[in-house]
Amino acid sequence: MSLDRSQQLELYSRMLRIRRFEEAIVAHYPVGHLSIGQEGAIVGACMALRDDDYVTGTHRSHGHPIGKGAAINPLMAEIFGKRTGICKGLGGSMHLTDTSLGLICESAIVGGGFPLATGAGLSIQVRKSDQVSLCFFGDGAANQGTFGESINMAAIWKLPVIYFCENNGYAVTTSVAASHGQPDIARRADGYGIPGVIVDGQDADAVYEVTQAAVDRARAGEGPTLIEAKTYRFDEHSNRLAIPIRYRSDEEIAFHRNERDPITLYRARLVAGGLAAEVEAIEAEVTCIMADAVQFAKDSPEPELSDLTDNMFSNPINFPVTREGIFGDA
């Protein structure tokens, strides 16, 4: 159950797209929470999914749609708050949700995705479909009550859900050691009678393999799996939050950047496998894609007040609330 070469190249391309997308954000529109350093975990997991499988994500939302293969232009335009954005400029950096690829929510409420992913699993089961649902969440999110509540429900109903932890060691400034009774999130799985697996999140192939096994299990009706990918966030928690304290050492950061970059590691593997030319072609292509996307985003129009009311309800009733329009002041 390994990826073939073309799939490996696609995996590399998607990881690189995440990296370059976020570098472009930093350069052109610095908002949000970056997934740089975590690309191996994200894309490794997504490679095990079909286009019609569901995914829920987090405030650190850029990687998930790109990992799932989404078009870049609408994502970039969303970062810029434009009307051509995937969410029309209403969702923004924490909520890059491309439903055409099964993404149903990037929840900036930490832990908010657990029930939604589980609900997608329930829907799959009731509709007798063979899709699966994958829930990305952070180590910090594992302390939200919805974690145990949702996993338990998936366990009793044998729902086709993969709970996938991007354990980057920290929740803002709070380390896993300071916030978890014991440090392995996967070890909690046994309490719900389901398998828990730990994997090196910087090894995208390894991530793919454990995820594919969980997906197979889910499609076979055998229920959920909890996967914990140990990974690392290279940059600060968020581009926009000033952090007045030091909570991790420079050495630690340098070690991960230098020795444990999932993209560097994967590139070396591909090159060693004789794919140097293909790798370079991908790199050139990704650079173009990002330049185009930034231009597209810049050139796109802003949303308007009417977009607010237009996107509130599927079936508006007595709405907007006032005849005069949105404000209804005198």
Next chain:
Amino acid sequence: MSLDRSQQLELYSRMLRIRRFEEAIVAHYPVGHLSIGQEGAIVGACMALRDDDYVTGTHRSHGHPIGKGAAINPLMAEIFGKRTGICKGLGGSMHLTDTSLGLICESAIVGGGFPLATGAGLSIQVRKSDQVSLCFFGDGAANQGTFGESINMAAIWKLPVIYFCENNGYAVTTSVAASHGQPDIARRADGYGIPGVIVDGQDADAVYEVTQAAVDRARAGEGPTLIEAKTYRFDEHSNRLAIPIRYRSDEEIAFHRNERDPITLYRARLVAGGLAAEVEAIEAEVTCIMADAVQFAKDSPEPELSDLTDNMFSNPINFPVTREGIFGDA
């Protein structure tokens, strides 16, 4: 670490007080959720506590104060909704809270006690006291998110808290098998890096022993323990809720009533140990206590409207809301 004979007699007396208290309720003022069948778990646990240790309980609230040694009259008057009740008739059957014995909340919100008991543990730690805090909860409550959230906090801070599950096999009509990924609540402890212990809840001495070990551990600063006592509720979920379906067999109920009654079992042990006379004296005394309590409750006055406003705030401001009094209608 076993109970001496006088403690065993006290244990027996408290179990019997719970049983007779609830039989009196059924006869005279049939409200609420009965603990009959679960006395061994409740009192076994309470015998390991000091008067100044904290306890949180549940909607099935009668056993906890009695197990902790509370005076019966104010509890009975509370059941009758009287002003002499422990909560002045404002709390009622689901909330028999006697704070003079460290009871801080009987939560009718299932799972609501986890954070409160944990907070009491935090308070003990910050105040450098040597008290402990014990959280009674049901098997159903273990599926509330506060379970994992709270236990994790107690684990990371090594709080002196004992999480004590009265696993009676059901939450209303829902069996543990139908609502838990795997049936042993205690097995979830490992996910938080704390010990989890299963004990026969119908054997009050055994319950005492595991609880005492957990209390010692907590007082020694070694942190929380999760205890699961397997027990059984002999009666319906609540005196006041009609249950239109059969969710457990008559044989199952009969087996527990006949073979697994914690009071019968304990009585036999005491009698075999040569305490027949003492046991009979206790039985006579408990009968008197309950007759007195029912009379006291019947004779007591009702609370008044002013009791409502008087008990809202410690420090009332702009209250009651209207000059005219509580209603403030025209």
Next chain:
Amino acid sequence: MRNSTQKLSYLQAIVEAQREEMRRDERVILMGEDIAVYGAQSLFDEFDHSRLRNVPISENSFTGVGVGAALTGLRPIVDLTIASFVYLASDQIINQAAKLRFMTGGQLKVPIVVRTSTFYNNRTAAQHADRPYPLFMNIPGLKVVAPATASDAKGLLKAAIRDDDPVIMFEDINLWGKKEEVPVDVDFLVPIGKADIKRAGSDATIVSVAGCLLPALAAAELLAREGIDVEVVDLRTIAPMDKETILASVAKTGRLVIADNSHKVGSVASEIAAVVSEEGFESLRKPIQRVATPSVHIPYNQALERQLYPTKERIVAAVRAIL
């Protein structure tokens, strides 16, 4: 068939609404704790059990599971049973159900119905007796209904199930047993967002919120005996509110009493008063009167509890005060 009726209690009407919609649309599922205890046992005989889910006691998550299912092709009814538990699920209701369509720029729809019952006047004390519907009217993106009759319960629930937006229905446990003739037509719907004039009148308007309809009508009867002709507007939908009907009634009568079982401060009655003081001020001849539950918690003692909710006597007194 089209115009025939059947005698049903309020709770039976709710069960029938669910049955009819589950028959009509296999995407409709029902989730809740011990659903058989809350009236759904007969559904187990008819429907695939995969559509009837007894859930663990995990309110925030099972509500969110309903939301997730709604996003992916089902139309879940989530029974939160007792309204005091709604706070546990309010994160998923407010931060997810109400916001997801907007946040995704309209990519998603969220056809979920959350049912919950106000368990007041029932000797269950402060942790069970809340009537928290006012909290949800402040949340954009939610529809909130609160029927006071069996027909309205059936018709509004059916409309809610067919609606593509999240709807919360607040039921009233004190009405569960009340029987009346209810339409049997499987397409009988009560429109969300329309108040209903349950009694026409010209001297004063009583707007009743949720379960206050019965004391409001009783008050109107009492006053009628004295020749005072009161109009009773049953709000039915709390959000989005039918301002037109209320303003039209006040334009006619010039006098407004609002009866609401929720706590007075920040109540639905407050919102109605605000709307009328803003948009109907010129028609008002006298101060608005809110008859609501005072700002104390609900006591266990039954005699005390009973006095707290609006009664016909208090409503009559409020009308008299502005005649």
Next chain:
Amino acid sequence: MRNSTQKLSYLQAIVEAQREEMRRDERVILMGEDIAVYGAQSLFDEFDHSRLRNVPISENSFTGVGVGAALTGLRPIVDLTIASFVYLASDQIINQAAKLRFMTGGQLKVPIVVRTSTFYNNRTAAQHADRPYPLFMNIPGLKVVAPATASDAKGLLKAAIRDDDPVIMFEDINLWGKKEEVPVDVDFLVPIGKADIKRAGSDATIVSVAGCLLPALAAAELLAREGIDVEVVDLRTIAPMDKETILASVAKTGRLVIADNSHKVGSVASEIAAVVSEEGFESLRKPIQRVATPSVHIPYNQALERQLYPTKERIVAAVRAIL
């Protein structure tokens, strides 16, 4: 010393309030996620770390842990950071903190302070930008404060910490950096439950709720240039509300505009309008005007977001409409 002041930002004033009360009373502790990030880093140098708790991301439980600690001898300040997270903790706030004293017949007191910041106008989109203070005014047993100046923030927070009942303080992130002279007296308290006339006037009353004080004062300035003399009442405490001050102002001016950042339906503005339409009706010469945030979610796009909250222009227009 008694009358001296010190230039502090709104956030610094909050940190100083905490520092002073932690010095004064060792039962005071501070709990929250990443508290150093939210201004408390300097407290770590001074106080035993056992009183400063970085908590896991478990809002309902860590708030409840604060409640449990409050029941057993501490006086916790729980920082819920961003107000959109308050729904996660609303069960423990509403079903426990607000009710426990009452439910136990007064045996317990619950001296907890829950702080939370409204993070609006900050490009964080719908899941971060809520201003949910109206929801809590409907809950008996809670005190809710929402200061708009650094001095009020300091004085109200200190009063809240010393109060034996549960208090929720809604801060305004848009004011965090705003500096002013703040009293240094360690016993400087702002009384809970008292509104403050921030500008006296006789032609119309503007009641400002929470962060709306700045646009309200700016509006008053603009109108003053035209000779229109507006009184600005800063509500400061949302519950229990200071009805007297509001009614007295309206009795004087006969005209009322209410500016509130929360969504209009079910807002604090609605409650104020209801109170005045009930108890101050005879003084009202014109319809009440609510200037609030329309009932849409908060978009990420900054230009759109900025237009949604009450501005001085909208407040001026509302005053003009009733002159």
